Amino acid sequence: MFHVAWNRHLKLMTRTTVSDVFFKLIFSRSFAVSCKSWVSMQSLVGDKNIVLMGPPGAGKTTVGKIVGQKLGCCFIDVDDDVLETTWNMSVAEKLKDVGNEQFLEEEGKALLSLSASGSVVSLSGSNPMNAASMEHVKKNGIVVYLDVATESIIDRLQLMKVDRIVGQVPGTSLRDILQFRKQFYKKWCDVRVLCENGILAEAVADKVLHAIKRYQDSELESFISTRSLHCGGKDEQKSPLKYFSDAVVEGLAPNGGLFVPEKGLPKFTAGEWQHLLGATYVERAQTVLERCIHPADFPASKLWEIVEMAYGQNFMCSRIAPVRHLAGNQFLLELFHGPTGSFKDLALQLMPHLFAHCIPQTCNYMILVATSGDTGSAVLDGFSQLKESDKQRIAVISFFPDDGVSQIQKLQMIGCQEANTKAIGVKSDFDFCQSAIKQIFANSDYTGFLTMEYGTVLSAANSINWARLLPQVVYHASAYLDLVEQNIIPFGSPVDVCIPTGNFGNILAAVYAKMMGIPIRKCICASNQNNCLTEFIKTGLYDLRGKRLVQSLSPAIDILKSSNLERYLHLIANGDGKLVTQLFSHLESQHCCQLQKDLLGKLQQDLMADWCSEEDCLHAIHSVFNTTGYILDTHTAVAKVVADRLQDKTCPVIISSTAHYSKFAPAILQALRIGEIKQTPLSQLHLLSSYNPLPPVHRGLLETLKKNEKQNYQTCAADVNVLMEHIEALIQNRFMKVF
Known part of the structure; x- marks a missing residue:
């Protein structure tokens, strides 16, 4: 010693x-x-x-x-x-x-x-x-x-x-x-x-x-695109280096790939992780993030300041992301204590402050968001926390599938609209919204026009943005440390994690936590009937041919194309950007791609997967409530079903509880077989509250619904040109033209 x-x-x-x-x-x-x-x-x-x-x-x-x-x-x-x-x-x-x-x-x-x-x-x-x-x-x-x-x-x-x-x-x-x-x-x-x-x-x-x-030496921590030639041709070698601030501001790499750290994420020693036993969530976040963000981009004192701001007063639980014992060797990582009741808050209370610090003072920025439900309200709420001077040069527009989110999720989004934020329902599904945003980013004529005419640059706040993904690593690490603190396991003993996922961001964050030294054995991917990702993990074939998105009781994972999978494939392919480009180009043009056998073997060392039917989801909610008094939301129930099937019970499994059940009240009432389901979201929550459930009905959500039950919002056709018109309209209303 x-x-x-x-x-x-x-x-x-x-x-x-x-x-x-x-x-x-x-x-x-x-x-x-x-x-x-x-x-x-x-x-x-x-x-x-x-x-x-x-x-x-x-x-x-x-x-x-x-x-x-x-x-x-x-x-x-x-x-x-x-x-x-x-x-x-x-x-x-x-x-x-x-x-x-x-x-x-x-x-x-x-x-x-x-x-x-x-x-x-x-x-x-x-x-x-x-x-x-x-x-x-x-x-x-x-x-x-x-x-x-x-x-x-x-x-x-x-x-x-x-x-x-x-x-x-x-x-x-x-x-x-x-x-x-x-x-x-x-x-x-x-x-x-x-x-x-x-x-x-x-x-x-x-x-x-x-x-x-x-x-x-800030050049030690540059970023590359998942589609870059890692060794680079002559043109690539001449490209300017990209850093954390560039990845945050640009969102998507110029060649259509996603930004990743060129040399990977830092690894903590066992002693360094144990140093964080007894630390608060804020202290853990500060420690992890400062090792992943170079001080040239973010001075340590500034990073600590915004982490404390993000997690200081906005969460209903002082522990931010507590771990609760469910039954046997299953534990719930409660990620729903933020202002909008979903795991997206853990990143999106922080990401806007990172973004505002990184952008140059001479430009306006329009943030584009595609959401399957929870991201929209979390982004709008997060950017509303910025100081007024930042809100004058940053605007946000969130596109969501009009019939593909719960009524409560929709009310949340439209209730979060301010002068610089807007939510628009699209007459299509999430995959269209996500693809449309990627097309808009790739349209150099349109982006150039916005820059020249309005001095406005486009960026993204989905998990394709590195600053959205990185903070999620913290809660997976923190959950493991909590189990050690509670004497469930000694440090070094493995755990499995089971995560309901569609876009692969949350589960990728767990893989990153494992790379950084947290002893995670397997990451279990839980899908609903939109199970292309599950089939890919099992077979190596990503097959969208003839597939149509099916609306479910767990809409946040109603996704067929998983954006963050690209980052994971780049990781296991040892940075082979050429291979990643080929795979995703084939997926785009032929609607399928096949992973080679050796890479599938590497993937399956990290990942397991299965999917859950609607019937099994409802049954899990009912069963857990009857035995424990605890209400799972529909996404957590999907993960619970899959964890029951796949965990081998030789080590604990941490199930990511990614949303509060209050957001999906009709499905919960159906699962609990509670008489007549009231018609308004507010009355549904009051009915649930009368059962004194664990955890209680989400207080912030209840207050939001009281204010916003009758608010209006705009909808639009599933046409990229129409989306671009809405973007320009908000820019015109928010930012002055450049003369």
């Missing part, structure tokens, strides 16, 4: 005061020789300082000395070399002399005198609480936050016989003040390094250097 290593040096400490909460290692010549060789400071960061920040006991001094040794540069300990030199007394004496508030002020003033370049600097634990001094430090430094679990810090400080730190007052525990300080570390850091339990100081130093290297 790291703190055990520190204990070996207790006798070497030259002071044991509150301010010196870390140990002074005496570096021998033999230690210096054993240090791993790294590049010079000059080549890594130029004349900038590497500034280590974190709570007392985090290891700033020890790690800082090792980093300095590896880079062959000067090490500055703020406690020793700045504060005590300035005050001519120990930090402990100063704190006792002036008290907490004045100490923080004078500590900040002393740090303003620091003038260094090309050095490694170890801050005191309380330095980040002074804004002026931190602004001074950041001007010529890259600030690295050594993030150590609070329990570990407390253990280390007890080992050092430290029971009080700067800023602590009577009645405030050590744990409280450590938690309070986290906001300052998050505010000022450029780079965060997770220091998992048991990690050695030299390993932390290497992590610091790797993190600095990543921070300095």
Whole structure:
């Protein structure tokens, strides 16, 4: 353990005061020789300082000395070399002399005198609480936050016989003040390094250097299209690199493919995942996303700010995506506590803020959405959360199959319309809406006209947009960590996940979580009677010939063409964009494609699939309610039926509960065999509520229906040209022409 290593040096400490909460290692010549060789400071960061920040006991001094040794540069300990030199007394004496508030002020003033370049600097634990001094430090430094679990810090400080730190007052525990300080570390850091339990100081130093290297080189994390020639022809090699911000803003790649990280997603160690045990959902989201989004696109402090904004007040459950035991070894991942009652909220409360940050200030943006029900209201609600200045240059239009969504879903969408958002019913199915949007993106004459005439660029908020898909990885990882916290499984034991899916985005996010180190064994795909995806997973043949979309009780998965499947095939084909292009071109022109045998074998190592009939769906809802008092929505019921068939019971299965049953009240009333079904959505929800079900009727949905039962909306024919007319009409009403 790291703190055990520190204990070996207790006798070497030259002071044991509150301010010196870390140990002074005496570096021998033999230690210096054993240090791993790294590049010079000059080549890594130029004349900038590497500034280590974190709570007392985090290891700033020890790690800082090792980093300095590896880079062959000067090490500055703020406690020793700045504060005590300035005050001519120990930090402990100063704190006792002036008290907490004045100490923080004078500590900040002393740090303003620091003038260094090309050095490694170890801050005191309380330095980040002074804004002026931190602004001074950041001007010529890259600030690295050594993030150590609070329990570990407390253990280390007890080992050092430290029971009080700067800023602590009577009645405030050590744990409280450590938690309070986290906001300052998050505010000022450029780079965060997770220091998992048991990690050695030299390993932390290497992590610091790797993190600095990543921070300095944004080209390490470029994006490519699933249809790009991975090795590239001459023309492709000359194409400008694409980054996270480009993938967010453009939505769809120029060649019709989907954006993916060229080098894949980062992998967390087991220790790093375990570091997140006991963390809130917000903290887990911040940690996962900052490793997947380069700080050149999103500074860490800004990313943390918007994650807290997205998941702060808009969810009915403080745990955001809790896991509930259903029966046996089946668990429900409740993804319906957001404002619109579906799993789409987990991404779409965050994605608009990512989008608004990434777009250039000189353009207007029109977001196009195709929805089979839940995405529409989630997108409209999410973009309504933007600040007013952003809403003045971002508009949203959502196309949904007019007869292919539930009445409640329709009322949600039309009720979410504002000056910059619009929902339009299309006299067709979801596949037409999705294909039409892809055609519009590919129409360079039309997109060029919008840019020239209105200064408006088109983008997408469906899961074809990387910023929609990426946040979904978080809740699959979080669900696994919750089972570990609840002592259901030890960390490292596998789980299966079963997900109702049509567009393959949610299940792909689970595959990504597995790639990042979450021990997911199998991802089980659950379909309704629109089961082309299930057949493909079983046989490798994607066959749309003669298939027509069938409306079902689970409309969000009434999809025949699964967009995100393209990303998965690109993954298992080792980035073979040529193969992906051939497969999807054949699917488009011949309405079928066949996966070669070796790739089907790789696919089936990750995936299993089956489908559920309408009768079995209703029976599952009825059966679960009778035995547990819990109401499944129709999509979750589909997954429950498939999980019952396919799980082998040797490990837990986490079933993604992707929507709240309130959105599908008529089907639920039918399944529960509750007398006469009332005619209005509002009365249906009141009837369900009278049964005191678990979970309760969705409060936000109930309030929405009270306001919006009689609102009107527009419909249009299934004609791409008509859709383009609606898009231009909203642009005309929202954005001024460019002259």
